[in-house]
Amino acid sequence: MGEIKLLFVGSQSAGKTTAIATVSEVNALDYGEFTLDTGQKLRCYAATSGQPYSYLAKGTFNGLIILINNAGSDPIGDIARYVDTFRELISKIKTVIGITHLDVAPEPELPSYHNYLREHQIQLPLMAIDPRSRSSIMALIKRFQ
Ligand SMILES: Nc1nc2c(ncn2[C@@H]2O[C@H](COP(=O)(O)OP(=O)(O)OP(=O)(O)O)[C@@H](O)[C@H]2O)c(=O)[nH]1
Numbered sequence: 001m002g003e004i005k006l007l008f009v010g011s012q013s014a015g016k017t018t019a020i021a022t023v024s025e026v027n028a029l030d031y032g033e034f035t036l037d038t039g040q041k042l043r044c045y046a047a048t049s050g051q052p053y054s055y056l057a058k059g060t061f062n063g064l065i066i067l068i069n070n071a072g073s074d075p076i077g078d079i080a081r082y083v084d085t086f087r088e089l090i091s092k093i094k095t096v097i098g099i100t101h102l103d104v105a106p107e108p109e110l111p112s113y114h115n116y117l118r119e120h121q122i123q124l125p126l127m128a129i130d131p132r133s134r135s136s137i138m139a140l141i142k143r144f145q
């Protein structure tokens with residue numbers, strides 16, 4: 001079984017850097033790696049919001065994670081923007097949307113996101129996650145195994 005390479009993108013302070021640091025055994029800024037119980041190795045890369053997506057040039061990813069900060073000024077608009085920016089990659093690799101900061105910003109609630117995705121025929125899984133929680137990130141990563 002090969003390695004899994006995951007790319008984390010998404011809105012400002014959504015928790016991309018935190019998500020990787022939470023689960024990684026080896027961690028440099030915005031890069032982390034760890035081995036699952038199954039022996040499978042994961043390499044995770046986080047983009048920084050506002051920076052050019054230089055990681056995209058670094059080769060082939062097996063999965064894309066779009067993190068959306070629910071405490072941002074327009075989180076549903078953020079989904080629209082990230083789905084548009086990454087539409088080519090999304091068409092090629094498994095992609096999951098994770099909504100963060102729901103503990104401090106409970107609105108919009110998840111049904112609003114599901115409605116938005118349905119209305120725009122965007123068929124991507126969406127889940128609430130807390131990047132500070134190991135079990136939460138592992139549940140997300142399970143989607144890529
Ligand atoms: N309360 C709360 N804090 C969170 C959550 N997710 C992340 N944080 C905090 O938000 C802050 C920003 O997290 P980062 O991991 O730096 O966010 P980022 O997506 O890497 O941000 P950029 O690199 O600036 O794009 C940190 O202090 C995290 O601990 C969450 O779900 N709830």
Ligand SMILES: [Mg+2]
Nearest residue numbers: 016017047048
């Ligand atoms: Mg970061």
